[in-house]
Amino acid sequence: MAVWNLGSINEDRFYRVPRLPGPGETLTATRFSVGLGGKGANQSVAVAKAGSTARHIGRIGPEGAWARDSLKALGVDVGFVIQGEVPTGHANVHVDNAGENMIVIYPGANRAFELPQIETALAKARPGDFLLLQNETNLTREAAQKAKEKGLFVVYSAAPFEAGPARAMLPFVDILALNEIEAGQLSADVGVAVDELPVARLLVTRGAAGAVLHDHAAGKVHTVAAFPVDPLDTTGAGDCFVGYVVAGLDQGLSPVDALRLGAAAAALQVTRPGTSEAIPDRAEVTAFLDGIDN
Template identity: 35%
Template sequence: MKILNFGSLNIDKVYAVEEIVKGGETIDSVSFSESVGGKGLNQSIAVAKAGGNIMYAGCVGKDGEILLQALKDNNVDTSLIKTVETASGQAIIQVDKHGQNCIILFHGANYEVDKAYIDEAMQDFAQGDILILQNEISNIDYIIEVAKAKQMKIYLNPSPINENLNKYNMQAIDGIFVNEHEGAYLADKEKVEDILDSLASKYPELEIILTFGDKGAYYRHKDINIFQPAYKVDAVDTTAAGDTFTGYFIALRQQGKSIEESLQKASKASSITVSRKGASISIPKIAEVD
C-alpha cells in the first residue's frame, strides 16, 4: 500500500508581528524568516516523520530547489515532482505574539498541474493505495476522478475554502480533515455536533475528522464517535498544526494502528508542533510522540 500526496509546494515568508495587521493599517514586523511550506508539503513531512512511506506529486518553479531539498531531507520521495517555468507558490504568513497566524497564498506553479501530468504521475498507483489532497492546486476534480477509477482511498483537506470545492465529487472522498471554520462552511452549521451530523447525513460513507484547535478533535464514521482532547501546551506558532495532525493520523492508520491510538498520537504530535516556531521544521518525529 502506497501513499501519494498530490499537493502544493510553497516558499513561506513569515513575519512575526505583535498583532495581525488590520485593514488600512501599516505595522512594523518584529522579525522575518523564509522557509518551506504548503499544506501538502507539511502533511507529507508529517507522514514521513510518523514512519510512513510517501511519494509527492506537484509542480515547482526553477526557484524550487529549496522545496525539493526539504522533502528529500525528510525522506519524502520527490521523483514525481515536475519543474515548470512559473515561479513556485508562496505563502505570506503573519504570526502574532499569541502564536495565531493569518496566511495569503500565491498559487504560482501549484496551478500548473494539468491533466497530462496527473495521468503520468498517477499511472503506477492502484486499488488500496492512499491519496492525500488539499485545495491548493489546479485540477483537483480530475485527480479525484482518476483516483476513484483506480479505487484509491482518498483523503481531502478542503483548505483553503473557495468556490472550487463545488466542483469536487464529494461522494468519491473516503475521508475528510476539516477545522472548525472549514467544517462550518461545508455543513452550513456552527456547533460541533451540528457540523458532524450534517456532514454525516450528506455523506454517510465519509470518515470525518474535525479538529477544533486547543479544544481537541472529533472523529465520526457511521456509528463510531470519538472525541480526542487536545494536549495543553503554550502555543508559539500554529501554522502547521492541522497538517501535522493529518499526516500523523494517515500514517498511523496505514501502519494498522487503531483509530483511538492514531487520534491520540496525532493530537500529541500537533501539540508539539505548535510549541515550536516554523512550519515543517516544527513537526516532531515519532520518537518524540511515543
C-alpha cells in the same frame, strides 16, 4: 503501502509581529525567516516523519529546486515533483505573540498541474494506497476520481475552503477533513447537519478542543482531546495532524490511536517556529505520549 499526495509546495515567509494587523494598518515585524511550506508539503513531511512512505506529486518554479531538495531531505519521495516555468507558490505568514497567524498565499506553480503528470504518478500507485488532496492545487477532483478508479483511499483537506469545490469532491472522498468553521459552511451549503454530510468519514478539527471523526461507514464516532501546550506558532498544525493521522491509519492503527498520534504530533509542532521543519519525528511523538501515559 504508500501515501501519495497531490499537494502544494510553498516558500513560507514568516513575519513575527506584536499583533495581527488591522485593515489599512502598517506594522513593523520583529523577526523574519523563510522556510518550506504549503499544505501539501506539510502533510507529506508529516507522513514521512511518522514513518510511512510519502510520495509527493508537486510542481515548483525555475527558482524552486531548494524546495524539492528540502522535501527530499525531510524523507519525502520527490520523484514526481516537476520543475516548470511558473514561479513556485509562496505564502506570507504573519504570526503574533500568542501564536495566531494571518496568511496570504500566491498559488503559482501549484495551480499549473497538467493531467498527464497526475496520471503518470498514480499509475505507480497500488490498491489500498492513500491519496492526500487539498485545495491549494488544480485538478483535485480529477485526481480523486482517478484514485478511486484504482482503489486508493482518498483523504481530502478542504482548505482553503470553498463550498463549491468541496461539494463536488464528496462522491470521491473516503475521509473529508475540515475545521469546525469549514464544516459549518459546507453543512449550510449542502443543507444537512454537519454529522449528516454525505461522506464515508468526516474528520472535524476543533483547535484546542481536539478533533472528532464521524465514521459513517462503521456507524461510530471517535473523539480525541488536544494536548495542552504553550503555542509558539500554530501555522501548519492542522496539516501535521492530518498527515500523522493518515500515516497511523496506513500503518494499521485503529482510528482512535491514529487520532491520538496526530494530536500529539500537532501539540509538539505548535511549540516550534516554522511549518514543515517544525513537524516532529515519530520518536519524539512516541516519547511525548509515553510521558503522558506515565
